[in-house]
Amino acid sequence: MSEGIPVYERPAHIPPPGLWTRLRRHKLAVISIAVVALMTAMCAAAPLLTGYEFDAIDLGSIREAPSLDHWMGTDDLGRDLFTRILYGGRVSILIGVLSAVIGTLLGSTVGSVAGFYGGRLDNVLMRTTDVAYAIPTLPLLIVLASYTAATGGSMALIIGLLSWMTTARVVRGEVLSIKEMAYVEAARSLGATDWRILFQHILPNAVGPIVVGATLAVGNAIIVESSLSFLGLGVQPPTPTWGNMLMDAQATMATKPWLTIFPGMAILLVVLAVNFIGDGLQDALDPTGREA
Amino acid sequence: MKGLLPLLAIAVGACSSGSEGGAPRGRSGADDPDRPKILRVAYTREIDVLNALTSQNLVDIQFSMVEGLVTTNENNEYIPVLAKQIPTENNGLIVVNDDGTVTMTWPLQEGVRWHDGEAFTAEDVCFTWRFVSSAGSQVYNRNQYLGIVACETPDEHTVEFTWTSVLGYYAGLFEAILPEHVLGGMSTEEIITYVPYNRGDALVGTGAFRFAEWRSGEYIRVVRNDDYWRGPEYPAIDEIVWSFIPDSNTRLNSLKAGQHHFGQIEPTQVEEMAAVDGYGVHLVSQNSFMHFDLSLNTAHARLLFGERDVRQALFHAIDRPAIADLLMQGTVTVADSPLHPSSPYHNEAAPSVAFDPELANRMLDEAGWRRGSDGIRVLDGERFTFKMLNRAGTADRIAVAQVIQAQLKDVGVEATFETLESAAWTQRWRSGEWEALVSAWFLPADPAITGLYACGGPNNMTGFCDRELDELMVRSDGFLDFDRRKQALDEAQVSLAASARSLPIYYNVVPEVVSTEVGNYRGSGTNFGSFWNLWQWTLGS
Amino acid sequence: MTAYVGRRVLQIIPLVFGITIVLFAVIQAAPGGPEGALLETGRFIDPEVIEAYRERLGVDQPVPIQYVRWIGGAMRGDLGISFSTTRPVSEMIIERLPATLELMGASFLLAALLAFALGTLSAVKQYSWFDHLGTGFSFVGIAMPVFWFALILQLVFGVWLQWLPVAGTQTVGATSVTDHVLHLVLPTVVLSLRYVAGWSRYLRSSLLVALRTDYVRTARAKGLSEVAVVCVHAARNALIPVVSVMALNLAGLFSGAVITETIFAWPGIGRMFVQAMFARDYPLLMGILLLGSVMVVFFNLVADIAYGILDPRIRYE
Numbered sequence A: 001m002s003e004g005i006p007v008y009e010r011p012a013h014i015p016p017p018g019l020w021t022r023l024r025r026h027k028l029a030v031i032s033i034a035v036v037a038l039m040t041a042m043c044a045a046a047p048l049l050t051g052y053e054f055d056a057i058d059l060g061s062i063r064e065a066p067s068l069d070h071w072m073g074t075d076d077l078g079r080d081l082f083t084r085i086l087y088g089g090r091v092s093i094l095i096g097v098l099s100a101v102i103g104t105l106l107g108s109t110v111g112s113v114a115g116f117y118g119g120r121l122d123n124v125l126m127r128t129t130d131v132a133y134a135i136p137t138l139p140l141l142i143v144l145a146s147y148t149a150a151t152g153g154s155m156a157l158i159i160g161l162l163s164w165m166t167t168a169r170v171v172r173g174e175v176l177s178i179k180e181m182a183y184v185e186a187a188r189s190l191g192a193t194d195w196r197i198l199f200q201h202i203l204p205n206a207v208g209p210i211v212v213g214a215t216l217a218v219g220n221a222i223i224v225e226s227s228l229s230f231l232g233l234g235v236q237p238p239t240p241t242w243g244n245m246l247m248d249a250q251a252t253m254a255t256k257p258w259l260t261i262f263p264g265m266a267i268l269l270v271v272l273a274v275n276f277i278g279d280g281l282q283d284a285l286d287p288t289g290r291e292a
Numbered sequence B: 001m002k003g004l005l006p007l008l009a010i011a012v013g014a015c016s017s018g019s020e021g022g023a024p025r026g027r028s029g030a031d032d033p034d035r036p037k038i039l040r041v042a043y044t045r046e047i048d049v050l051n052a053l054t055s056q057n058l059v060d061i062q063f064s065m066v067e068g069l070v071t072t073n074e075n076n077e078y079i080p081v082l083a084k085q086i087p088t089e090n091n092g093l094i095v096v097n098d099d100g101t102v103t104m105t106w107p108l109q110e111g112v113r114w115h116d117g118e119a120f121t122a123e124d125v126c127f128t129w130r131f132v133s134s135a136g137s138q139v140y141n142r143n144q145y146l147g148i149v150a151c152e153t154p155d156e157h158t159v160e161f162t163w164t165s166v167l168g169y170y171a172g173l174f175e176a177i178l179p180e181h182v183l184g185g186m187s188t189e190e191i192i193t194y195v196p197y198n199r200g201d202a203l204v205g206t207g208a209f210r211f212a213e214w215r216s217g218e219y220i221r222v223v224r225n226d227d228y229w230r231g232p233e234y235p236a237i238d239e240i241v242w243s244f245i246p247d248s249n250t251r252l253n254s255l256k257a258g259q260h261h262f263g264q265i266e267p268t269q270v271e272e273m274a275a276v277d278g279y280g281v282h283l284v285s286q287n288s289f290m291h292f293d294l295s296l297n298t299a300h301a302r303l304l305f306g307e308r309d310v311r312q313a314l315f316h317a318i319d320r321p322a323i324a325d326l327l328m329q330g331t332v333t334v335a336d337s338p339l340h341p342s343s344p345y346h347n348e349a350a351p352s353v354a355f356d357p358e359l360a361n362r363m364l365d366e367a368g369w370r371r372g373s374d375g376i377r378v379l380d381g382e383r384f385t386f387k388m389l390n391r392a393g394t395a396d397r398i399a400v401a402q403v404i405q406a407q408l409k410d411v412g413v414e415a416t417f418e419t420l421e422s423a424a425w426t427q428r429w430r431s432g433e434w435e436a437l438v439s440a441w442f443l444p445a446d447p448a449i450t451g452l453y454a455c456g457g458p459n460n461m462t463g464f465c466d467r468e469l470d471e472l473m474v475r476s477d478g479f480l481d482f483d484r485r486k487q488a489l490d491e492a493q494v495s496l497a498a499s500a501r502s503l504p505i506y507y508n509v510v511p512e513v514v515s516t517e518v519g520n521y522r523g524s525g526t527n528f529g530s531f532w533n534l535w536q537w538t539l540g541s
Numbered sequence C: 001m002t003a004y005v006g007r008r009v010l011q012i013i014p015l016v017f018g019i020t021i022v023l024f025a026v027i028q029a030a031p032g033g034p035e036g037a038l039l040e041t042g043r044f045i046d047p048e049v050i051e052a053y054r055e056r057l058g059v060d061q062p063v064p065i066q067y068v069r070w071i072g073g074a075m076r077g078d079l080g081i082s083f084s085t086t087r088p089v090s091e092m093i094i095e096r097l098p099a100t101l102e103l104m105g106a107s108f109l110l111a112a113l114l115a116f117a118l119g120t121l122s123a124v125k126q127y128s129w130f131d132h133l134g135t136g137f138s139f140v141g142i143a144m145p146v147f148w149f150a151l152i153l154q155l156v157f158g159v160w161l162q163w164l165p166v167a168g169t170q171t172v173g174a175t176s177v178t179d180h181v182l183h184l185v186l187p188t189v190v191l192s193l194r195y196v197a198g199w200s201r202y203l204r205s206s207l208l209v210a211l212r213t214d215y216v217r218t219a220r221a222k223g224l225s226e227v228a229v230v231c232v233h234a235a236r237n238a239l240i241p242v243v244s245v246m247a248l249n250l251a252g253l254f255s256g257a258v259i260t261e262t263i264f265a266w267p268g269i270g271r272m273f274v275q276a277m278f279a280r281d282y283p284l285l286m287g288i289l290l291l292g293s294v295m296v297v298f299f300n301l302v303a304d305i306a307y308g309i310l311d312p313r314i315r316y317e
Helices: A019-024 A027-044 A081-117 A119-134 A137-147 A152-161 A164-178 A182-189 A194-230 A242-248 A258-284 B004-016 B060-065 B122-133 B168-172 B188-192 B195-199 B248-256 B267-274 B299-305 B308-316 B320-327 B357-366 B395-410 B422-431 B467-477 B482-499 C002-029 C047-057 C063-075 C089-124 C129-143 C146-160 C177-211 C214-221 C226-254 C258-263 C269-279 C282-310
Strands: B038-043 B070-072 B078-080 B094-096 B102-107 B148-155 B158-163 B209-215 B219-224 B239-244 B262-264 B279-294 B377-379 B385-391 B414-420 B436-442 B502-515
Touching: A019 A027, A019 A258, A027 A081, A027 A258, A081 A119, A081 A152, A081 A164, A081 A194, A081 A242, A081 A258, A119 A164, A119 C002, A119 C282, A137 A152, A137 C002, A137 C269, A152 A194, A164 A194, A164 C226, A164 C282, A182 A194, A194 A242, A194 A258, A194 C129, A194 C146, A194 C177, A194 C258, A242 A258, A258 C129, A258 C177, B038 B248, B060 B209, B060 B219, B060 B239, B070 B168, B122 B148, B122 B158, B168 B467, B248 B262, B248 B267, B248 C146, B248 C258, B267 B279, B267 B502, B279 B308, B279 B395, B299 B308, B299 B385, B308 B357, B320 B395, B320 B502, B385 B395, B385 B422, B395 B414, B395 B436, B414 B422, B422 C269, B467 B482, C002 C063, C002 C282, C063 C282, C089 C129, C089 C177, C089 C226, C089 C269, C089 C282, C129 C177, C146 C177, C146 C258, C177 C226, C177 C258, C226 C282, C258 C269, C269 C282
Parallel strands: B038 B239, B038 B262, B385 B414, B385 B436
Antiparallel strands: B070 B078, B094 B102, B102 B158, B148 B158, B209 B219, B219 B239, B262 B502, B279 B436, B279 B502
């Protein structure tokens, strides 16, 4: 049967010409890259952009509306909101990126090994995945948070460790179906080693779901942290994250809307942007090659 | 949102064609005399069991159905319910015997019936005592009942307790009575785990309302007790629905949408709710105070907090009026004593710690703590830095802790946070492995604070021990006479403040939103809550 | 294939066993115990009362012994008694299942409909304005924190417009289906948007690949309509990653969604679980976790079987 054989196969060790060219076609992705880069740069350069400290409490200026002194207003302890958005962005973005990296690396490794080798190794790995998947976030989080401080780094680690399973399954599925394809058999018959086949022939074709998963993971991690703040867990004060800032402001959502709008929009923008980037990357990396 | 549009159309259609049996805008059937008067309460969380004595939650719902010998009114006074009067030495119902024991007689109301028709008698009271004092009864103030060594029933409407000695806190016991004819004959453990009583089917009380329904996760419904002992005209309300709405924002939204007659909101939402028609916002001051505790439990803590002057200096650095007026937006009052101002035992003259950062700086300098290069004080190579133990999920306490952190930094003291999840925090707090924390106690109307501050007291987790204070508190426990008890407690409050071991910050306030249709609401901040007189409430004109 | 399925089914029991041991260890490893609930209100409690409480509940025993007692009961179908409510755990769970399944089921359905529509149209009309719009819309569902989105909807539709009720499953005393459906709308919308993005993205991604393959070109060349090409030929392979993710998410059907349930006061298992965790109500926790684990293992098997059916190239040894 000739099902499923791509029309054009490019040996994966030669990168598709002009990745940037291909990516540029995806306007939204380009804009999003700019947005993310700008926001990350601003957060990184926080001390240069604002004279306030993120924990500078000023009880006389509680919940003030945006003004010339405080561009985004002040929060429930009188701290400058713009400053906290910048510093909070550091933590939120760190959590997003770090946990996505951890989760994707771990998940892809487990999934590709399981799918490629099959048999008992596959069984053991997948059942381990089952076990890991069955462990709910909350209890594990409470346990881990008791032994480590609830900082951005430990949150990133925890969220990453809780998110690799979906990637593992998806990658395994892709590897399972790709490894049966004719060109893989061809490569094998030419004497290619397992690793070569996996990295040069199979994984590049599975890159779509991996990239999708990774970008979803970045956004997901930022959202998960905000959900944990809802439960009173998550990164603890006085360290700001967009998630805990949003949660703290919920009680006065209708009367002091800027307190929720700014952190909420920050989350929305970054997560949207990251997902558009993933979208663009996935199209640009598509190894089946497409007409212009 | 493809799927949503048709649903929205239905919604609009439904609303315009008349409602389906809800209670929009607090309408309760008041305008129509034939419709039942249903009080809708937006309650905070689902309770665990309906047994008022073994429940670990606040017992408002239980107390609408179950009564005790006494209750507390909004003035922190004990008033009799099932008892005809509260025994005192003056009315002759308390007799101190020659051997030091005390005979206390409680006359009971007559003509009281349980919801199933059985008569309420003194036997029920003695049965309740036997249950509470039995080992493993799980009642939170069990040890206070242990002073009673015997319970007699000279007749059906009289209970006679024999106490080992004079103990001042007797009036607050028996806030609920269990039915002997339902639970008698069971072991303690069986009673605690008796689901028909805990869940409502077998729950009988003497209260104004009877159990009707418990829909898991949603609400509990109680209906009017037509044979209520106070008279056929009570209660004026036909039914109460206690809805469980755990999220405070949802409660606010549901009140703004007019879907409930009563609900608790956050202090930060008071301004918003005050603008809504048809409701009054009542700031109910609680018998609960926020406090900043230091400990002497760890070596490091002893090093930092061992000297009284150093502790006092730290307290002078904290601006409590600003916390009360600005952070809490003026909804709370500064506290100088654990006893609430409405309590007759509150000592107005208890010393108040003034906010004086210059004084704090001077006192710390004099104690030898000099500013280091980073602004934090140092003594013999030790930096003045300590950890505050925060409890995750308590936004108000964490906010206060952050303010304290900032204000201490101004005087060169560094407080860092360690935040633990709820149950983990509780364990750590009780173990004593902590240096400082911000927390809140909820006191009963009875002013006994011995357990909190005594050396080795069961609720003293700070490691502080002051014999003089102990003596004052224990002495006050042994007085029945109000004046003598008050005098001892006044001195105890002064001694406590002088020892600078714990800084009271403010008395907690719970904003209660009550529909203007509700009558006879008398908000109370005691552990009996604002529903203490539900039997008197009215709904509608 | 049959041999594979048979082997997997046999593995279910030891797997669930193993999972329960891990889960029991995890929840016990959290510091603090059920006595924390006693101290919630801030009242003074006698330490003796706390000790007696722990003893009655059996939590003063070593953890392995507690586990053995629990698993022994579980195997006989007795999931134990809840620490906080003194009720049988199985009763409590069964009571909350209908509301949970209703909410989760409605959300899944809505999400599946939206995801398939969006994903397919986006892939077919790649780079069109619809693609970007649809993608953007589905992204908003995962780019907004759940509680923020839920509270905004509640404020707009429940308070300002008063089109929909704010909380609960129905107005107390009302029995009409319309009333119940109205209460279901907001939580369902909030929950479903959470899934739409992921599912539609996965579907779009793999549909794009599938639409470029040889046999699809052949089908087009044969003159088959675009609809037939997409729905019959391309879809089969494209469904693989989506189905696997959906199957995994389906396992969460019984776990509920704590934030949505809390905000809309929906009596689901998610909220009950979180409360039980904070209260360290071990029997209730283990009961819910057991249910969840069985679901995860079961649906993982379902996903794998679906792989095998959808893609005949996949061979299970």
